[in-house]
Amino acid sequence: MTTAPDGALHVLPDGTLELVSHAVRRQRIVHSTDLFATGNRTLADAIGDRRPLVIYTPAVERWYGDRLHRYLTEYCPHGFDAMLLDRAEHSKTLSAVEMICKRAAEAGLRRTSPMVAIGGGICTDLVGLAAAVFRRGVPHLKVPTTLIGLVDAGIGTKNAVNHAGRKSLVGTFYPPEMTILDPAFIRSLPRRHVANGMAEVAKLATVTDAYLFEVLERSGATLVRTQLGQPQADAIAVIERAVHGMLDELAGNLYEHVYQRAMDFGHTFSPYFETASRHTVLHGEAVAMDIALSAALAAEIGILAPSDRDRILGCLRALGLESTWPGTDCHALRDSLTAVREHRDGALNLCLPVGIGAHTFIGQHDFDLTILKRAHAWLQPGQLVARRPTADVRALS
Amino acid sequence: MTTAPDGALHVLPDGTLELVSHAVRRQRIVHSTDLFATGNRTLADAIGDRRPLVIYTPAVERWYGDRLHRYLTEYCPHGFDAMLLDRAEHSKTLSAVEMICKRAAEAGLRRTSPMVAIGGGICTDLVGLAAAVFRRGVPHLKVPTTLIGLVDAGIGTKNAVNHAGRKSLVGTFYPPEMTILDPAFIRSLPRRHVANGMAEVAKLATVTDAYLFEVLERSGATLVRTQLGQPQADAIAVIERAVHGMLDELAGNLYEHVYQRAMDFGHTFSPYFETASRHTVLHGEAVAMDIALSAALAAEIGILAPSDRDRILGCLRALGLESTWPGTDCHALRDSLTAVREHRDGALNLCLPVGIGAHTFIGQHDFDLTILKRAHAWLQPGQLVARRPTADVRALS
Numbered sequence: 173m174t175t176a177p178d179g180a181l182h183v184l185p186d187g188t189l190e191l192v193s194h195a196v197r198r199q200r201i202v203h204s205t206d207l208f209a210t211g212n213r214t215l216a217d218a219i220g221d222r223r224p225l226v227i228y229t230p231a232v233e234r235w236y237g238d239r240l241h242r243y244l245t246e247y248c249p250h251g252f253d254a255m256l257l258d259r260a261e262h263s264k265t266l267s268a269v270e271m272i273c274k275r276a277a278e279a280g281l282r283r284t285s286p287m288v289a290i291g292g293g294i295c296t297d298l299v300g301l302a303a304a305v306f307r308r309g310v311p312h313l314k315v316p317t318t319l320i321g322l323v324d325a326g327i328g329t330k331n332a333v334n335h336a337g338r339k340s341l342v343g344t345f346y347p348p349e350m351t352i353l354d355p356a357f358i359r360s361l362p363r364r365h366v367a368n369g370m371a372e373v374a375k376l377a378t379v380t381d382a383y384l385f386e387v388l389e390r391s392g393a394t395l396v397r398t399q400l401g402q403p404q405a406d407a408i409a410v411i412e413r414a415v416h417g418m419l420d421e422l423a424g425n426l427y428e429h430v431y432q433r434a435m436d437f438g439h440t441f442s443p444y445f446e447t448a449s450r451h452t453v454l455h456g457e458a459v460a461m462d463i464a465l466s467a468a469l470a471a472e473i474g475i476l477a478p479s480d481r482d483r484i485l486g487c488l489r490a491l492g493l494e495s496t497w498p499g500t501d502c503h504a505l506r507d508s509l510t511a512v513r514e515h516r517d518g519a520l521n522l523c524l525p526v527g528i529g530a531h532t533f534i535g536q537h538d539f540d541l542t543i544l545k546r547a548h549a550w551l552q553p554g555q556l557v558a559r560r561p562t563a564d565v566r567a568l569s
Numbered sequence: 570m571t572t573a574p575d576g577a578l579h580v581l582p583d584g585t586l587e588l589v590s591h592a593v594r595r596q597r598i599v600h601s602t603d604l605f606a607t608g609n610r611t612l613a614d615a616i617g618d619r620r621p622l623v624i625y626t627p628a629v630e631r632w633y634g635d636r637l638h639r640y641l642t643e644y645c646p647h648g649f650d651a652m653l654l655d656r657a658e659h660s661k662t663l664s665a666v667e668m669i670c671k672r673a674a675e676a677g678l679r680r681t682s683p684m685v686a687i688g689g690g691i692c693t694d695l696v697g698l699a700a701a702v703f704r705r706g707v708p709h710l711k712v713p714t715t716l717i718g719l720v721d722a723g724i725g726t727k728n729a730v731n732h733a734g735r736k737s738l739v740g741t742f743y744p745p746e747m748t749i750l751d752p753a754f755i756r757s758l759p760r761r762h763v764a765n766g767m768a769e770v771a772k773l774a775t776v777t778d779a780y781l782f783e784v785l786e787r788s789g790a791t792l793v794r795t796q797l798g799q800p801q802a803d804a805i806a807v808i809e810r811a812v813h814g815m816l817d818e819l820a821g822n823l824y825e826h827v828y829q830r831a832m833d834f835g836h837t838f839s840p841y842f843e844t845a846s847r848h849t850v851l852h853g854e855a856v857a858m859d860i861a862l863s864a865a866l867a868a869e870i871g872i873l874a875p876s877d878r879d880r881i882l883g884c885l886r887a888l889g890l891e892s893t894w895p896g897t898d899c900h901a902l903r904d905s906l907t908a909v910r911e912h913r914d915g916a917l918n919l920c921l922p923v924g925i926g927a928h929t930f931i932g933q934h935d936f937d938l939t940i941l942k943r944a945h946a947w948l949q950p951g952q953l954v955a956r957r958p959t960a961d962v963r964a965l966s
């Protein structure tokens with residue numbers, strides 16, 4: 173993040189003083205591959221002549237630990253400090269953020285020196301928040317090593333941790349100076365986590381990008397199986413379109429002052445699946461369940477053709493993603509929406525697909541439980557048969 | 570804080586994506602008096618038709634609790650939530666910030682609804698940080714009730730808490746929507762806390778405002794004794810010039826990307842006095858000790874006339890402020906500068922007076938302990954006699 177600071181003090185006609193501040197922040201997203209190879213200067217150039225604090229996960233240590241340390245030793249002219257997030261720290265809590273700040277203090281990290289996050293979405297979120305508050309803000313770089321990080325958590329401008337039993341209650345908008353995208357990391361990812369990441373791609377495709385949706389329909393199964401190795405052209409298309417599409421959506425509403433956000437698609441019911449399953453359902457898996465339920469709901473109230481609903485469900489299946497969680501309790505699911513509404517300033521602003529690559533927003537009011545139950549019924553095994561939608565839009569819009 | 574969000578996505582010639590964000594924040598500083606009186610709409614208008622979470626201190630509860638609750642009940646159309654910071658929370662720690670976030674979650678505080686801080690600098694700092702991170706930022710209003718809050722902590726754009734044994738390690742730049750300045754609160758302030766706040770005024774006056782310094786020399790003792798009641802013209806001058814002067818200094822360097830800051834005067838040695846005394850020395854009292862030591866140091870190295878040094882020491886004395894802490898250990902004091910250097914990105918950038926209302930910055934290198942000891946010796950009782958400065962500027966510049 174580069175900040176061009178600016179401020180001005182005005183005296184208004186009634187004597188009120190007004191202090192206007194102006195912050196410009198630039199985040200670069202660069203592509204590279206085999207990041208820790210000798211001769212690859214992408215990360216070295218991003219660090220420059222600063223002494224970084226590099227924060228990484230046990231998985232990164234296991235797969236890349238030696239190469240990473242050799243690389244940093246060779247390319248950091250003033251040395252570096254390193255912090256391996258242990259298992260206890262590797263959860264989205266404030267105490268993990270505090271541990272990072274403590275380590276940064278011990279390392280004597282300067283205000284212009286970067287924290288470098290190398291890991292999945294949890295790691296990049298923790299570091300993003302720590303960087304935002306350590307000495308009132310130091311730069312940070314994100315190197316996502318999971319697919320969900322590459323296409324979602326690692327490229328956004330925001331971060332958050334859970335607090336007081338609530339998901340993402342505490343966080344900031346604080347873009348990294350740079351995000352470095354290296355698809356080679358996907359090769360070391362368990363297949364379940366590849367599918368998990370593809371759910372965020374499916375989210376974007378379903379409501380904003382019909383072409384990307386077709387790529388997923390055609391090659392999704394192969395892409396997951398080969399860890400984005402084959403077909404190569406489709407692997408590139410998936411990452412580039414997903415990244416560009418998400419950033420395009422973000423750019424218009426960086427600080428979320430508009431509460432109708434296409435990027436919230438898949439993120440209305442998903443907190444329930446994650447929380448109710450005690451996080452045995454991964455974030456992307458929960459997003460897939462939300463996509464499935466949203467599609468069923470949209471068809472149920474008559475704004476999505478049943479054939480498009482079935483394409484959406486089929487696409488998720490091809491990616492190896494479940495369309496619901498067996499333990500779902502529709503009453504509890506409905507009640508969970510209160511927290512979502514609070515986060516969107518009082519209204520649900522539910523994003524629903526109205527076709528492949530198209531969406532609308534509905535719902536100021538509470539859900540009719542019957543509709544939710546009917547929609548959910550579509551997602552039970554064996555229920556995926558054609559049925560005429562019985563619309564009751566009034567209860568939702 | 571009003572944020573006019575803006576973002577744009579660019580594709581650079583080398584294919585790099587650049588996401589540029591643009592945040593404009595406006596903070597208003599308004600004057601009012603007898604804030605909780607029926608008919609005074611200042612605070613009511615600032616809250617508007619939002620449901621606020623009002624956070625206040627035990628002192629506010631004791632002096633103004635009933636009037637505050639009556640006022641809020643009458644003037645908040647959608648009701649309000651209140652949180653009394655108990656003693657345990659009333660310290661600058663992250664756990665206090667977490668408690669505020671938890672309370673805000675329980676209250677269902679919306680993203681456009683404000684937290685309102687009513688209290689001293691600790692309270693407004695805690696609420697500032699909580700507002701910055703709760704749901705990635707909600708608005709907040711500051712109502713400082715101490716002199717140090719009125720002229721310093723409550724009008725700035727930044728906040729911080731102590732962490733990992735280090736002062737102000739964690740915080741943000743996050744201006745309030747509005748700060749409401751009501752000098753009537755000073756009437757309920759113990760005299761020690763009036764003097765404490767005057768130290769921040771003396772800081773500003775010494776290095777940037779010779780006129781304000783003369784007001785302090787002339788009327789400082791009376792102003793402290795009468796809790797800024799008399800002389801009235803000077804009381805108004807003190808608050809208005811202090812507030813305007815500080816905001817003017819801030820405006821040019823809102824995000825502290827310039828590390829030579831006149832507003833850091835009095836804040837280089839003061840963390841030592843606060844910490845070493847286990848906070849029996851108040852913040853402003855420590856600032857006064859720093860001002861005294863800085864003046865002695867400036868005279869010692871020959872950049873400040875001894876007569877001006879003596880005026881500075883005399884002014885502090887008139888305000889009832891001690892010029893040093895009896896337990897001072899010059900070795901430890903010198904060692905404490907390491908932490909200050911880290912916070913200023915590696916260089917001390919020491920602000921020293923070169924006359925009344927004028928300053929310079931010196932010091933990339935370590936202090937010569939001898940000079941520090943000689944300067945400190947001036948501050949012992951009975952040492953305030955004329956002595957020819959023996960300059961050794963090289964060791965400092």
